[in-house]
Structure formats: structure tokens, C-alpha cells
Amino acid sequence: AQKVTQTQTSISVVEKTTVTMDCVYETRDSSYFLFWYKQTASGEIVFLIRQDSYKKENATVGHYSLNFQKPKSSIGLIITATQIEDSAVYFCAMRVLYQGGRALIFGTGTTVSVSP
Amino acid sequence: EAAVTQSPRNKVTVTGGNVTLSCRQTNSHNYMYWYRQDTGHGLRLIHYSYGAGNLQIGDVPDGYKATRTTQEDFFLLLELASPSQTSLYFCASSDALANTEVFFGKGTRLTVV
Numbered sequence: 001a002q003k004v005t006q007t008q009t010s011i012s013v014v015e016k017t018t019v020t021m022d023c024v025y026e027t028r029d030s031s032y033f034l035f036w037y038k039q040t041a042s043g044e045i046v047f048l049i050r051q052d053s054y055k056k057e058n059a060t061v062g063h064y065s066l067n068f069q070k071p072k073s074s075i076g077l078i079i080t081a082t083q084i085e086d087s088a089v090y091f092c093a094m095r096v097l098y099q100g101g102r103a104l105i106f107g108t109g110t111t112v113s114v115s116p
Numbered sequence: 117e118a119a120v121t122q123s124p125r126n127k128v129t130v131t132g133g134n135v136t137l138s139c140r141q142t143n144s145h146n147y148m149y150w151y152r153q154d155t156g157h158g159l160r161l162i163h164y165s166y167g168a169g170n171l172q173i174g175d176v177p178d179g180y181k182a183t184r185t186t187q188e189d190f191f192l193l194l195e196l197a198s199p200s201q202t203s204l205y206f207c208a209s210s211d212a213l214a215n216t217e218v219f220f221g222k223g224t225r226l227t228v229v
Contacts, residue, residue, distance in 0.1 A: 006158075033215045045159075045206065047217040091158060095214050099173055101166045102147065104210075104218050108158035 002027050002096045006107035013114055018080045021110045023092030025073050032094060034075045035104070036064070039089040048090075051075055079112075087114045119143065122207050122221035129197050129228055137192040137224050139207030145219075146212045148190040150174075150182060152203040153223075159206065165190055166212065197228045 003026040013019045025034065034051045049061045051068050059066045067076035079086055092107040120141045129135050141148060149164040161174030163182035171182055179201060181193040194201055204225050210218040 031214075035217065043204070043223050045220040047219075050215065050217065052215055093218075098161075101164065101170075101172050102212070102214055103149065103161055103164055103172070103174065104208075105161060105175075106151075106159040108156065 002029075002094070002098070002105060004092050004094050004105055004107040006092050006110050008110045009108075010111040010113065013082055013112070015084060015114055015116050016081055018078060019082055019086075019112055019114075020067070020076055020078050021090055021112070023075050023077070023107055025075065025092070025094050027073075027094060027096060029097060032096065034066075034068075035093045035095070036066070036075075036077045037091045037093060037106075039091065039109070041088065045091075049077070082112075082114045084114050084116065087112060120207055120209050120219050120221040122205075122224050124224060125222065126225045127227070129194075129226070131198060131228055133197045133228075135194040135197050135226065137194075137205055137207075137226070139190045139192075139221060140188050141190075141207075141209040141219070142188065143209060143211075143219065144187065145209040146187075147210045147218075148184060149208040149210075149218070150180075150190065150192045151206045151208065152176065152201075153206060154203050162192065162205075194226075197226075199228045202226060202228045 032053045036048045065078045089109045091109045150162040151159040165184035207221040208218045
């Protein structure tokens with residue numbers, strides 16, 4: 001089975017601190033790609049960061065970074081120096097071979113609330 | 117910037133009615149997708165396509181048809197709408213490479229009464 005699981009439903013943090021959210025995945029592919037997306041309050045879904053399974057280095061983009069633990073099939077998202085605008089729903093996703101093509105499958109999302 | 121445009125943005129229909137959701141991308145992407153978003157379920161794949169005339173079944177296809185008429189246009193059809201299909205629908209597109217991001221439209225909120 002190919003599956004993405006996010007167990008944390010919601011997280012609350014204070015502005016300027018660090019938030020970490022978890023994601024585990026299942027895949028039979030030897031090479032795969034993991035993504036994090038953000039859904040803003042307006043409903044817009046935007047791409048944040050990607051991890052290629054064959055790369056040992058954790059990806060970093062701005063104040064987003066990943067904690068990739070391949071033996072544990074885990075890809076955590078870390079947001080440092082959080083801002084109010086980081087309040088959103090964060091989705092973990094995996095690009096997989098599915099029914100003859102490549103599809104993006106998602107976890108159920110983690111809602112992050114950043115307060116002053 | 118990749119552009120994916122969905123129409124309508126909001127739709128109310130009655131149980132048993134026909135609904136067509138439209139999606140157009142102007143990025144020459146091969147892949148287009150339809151997802152539904154419901155509380156507690158995240159984004160679930162309904163159908164997707166990797167080219168004009170192609171259609172692949174996703175995780176939750178029951179009650180939905182889809183058609184990819186051109187490289188740019190992908191339609192989702194609900195021929196006998198039911199209240200369980202009340203949801204927020206997203207269209208998305210990407211190119212064929214596995215490591216490229218998927219671009220999303222702004223969503224269509226469908227209510228079946």
C-alpha cells in the first residue's frame with residue numbers, strides 16, 4: 001500500500017518559536033519524492049519544500065526545513081522563527097506510481113496556529 | 117507562475133442533479149488531477165489524467181466521471197449528485213517529472229442540497 005499519515009491534528013505555538021510536525025509514509029517504490037504543501041486561510045494550496053529519497057541531506061528552503069529519516073519512513077517539517085502568517089494547514093504528500101501514472105497522495109493535514 | 121483556473125468557484129445543486137466542474141491550465145503540463153477535500157480526510161484523489169483523452173482512476177472515484185478534452189482542459193462530472201458529494205474540489209496540474217511540484221487551482225465549493 002502507498003500511504004501518507006499525519007497523526008497530529010493541530011499544533012499551537014507562540015510567534016518566533018519553532019514548530020515541528022510529523023509525517024510517515026509507506027511506499028513500495030525504491031525512489032520517491034516527498035513534498036510539503038501549505039493551505040492558507042483563503043484556501044489556497046501552495047508548495048513549500050521537497051525531499052528526494054535518494055538524497056541524504058535534509059532539504060531547506062527559507063525558514064522551512066525537513067527531518068528526513070529514511071529507515072523510519074519519516075519526513076518531518078520544521079518551521080523556525082514562526083510568524084503569524086505561518087498559521088495554516090500543512091499537508092505532507094508523496095508522488096507515487098499509481099494506476100499507470102504518477103499521482104500525488106496526501107496526508108490528512110496538520111493545522112498550525114501561531115499566536116502573538 | 118503556473119496557472120490553474122477552476123470554474124465555477126461556488127455551486128449549489130439539488131440531489132440528483134447534473135454538475136460539471138471545469139479546470140483549465142495554461143502551463144502545458146501533462147498531468148491534471150481532481151481532488152476533494154473534506155474535514156478529517158485531507159485531499160483525496162478522484163481522477164487524474166496524463167494527457168488528452170487519458171483518464172486514470174483515483175482513490176475515491178465512485179459517483180464521478182472525468183474527461184480530458186485537451187491538454188489544457190479537464191472536467192469533473194457528477195451525473196446524479198448526492199449530498200455526500202458536498203465538498204471542496206481542487207484541480208491541479210504538473211508536468212511528467214516525478215520530482216516537480218503540483219500546482220493547484222483555487223477550488224470549487226460544491227453544495228448538494
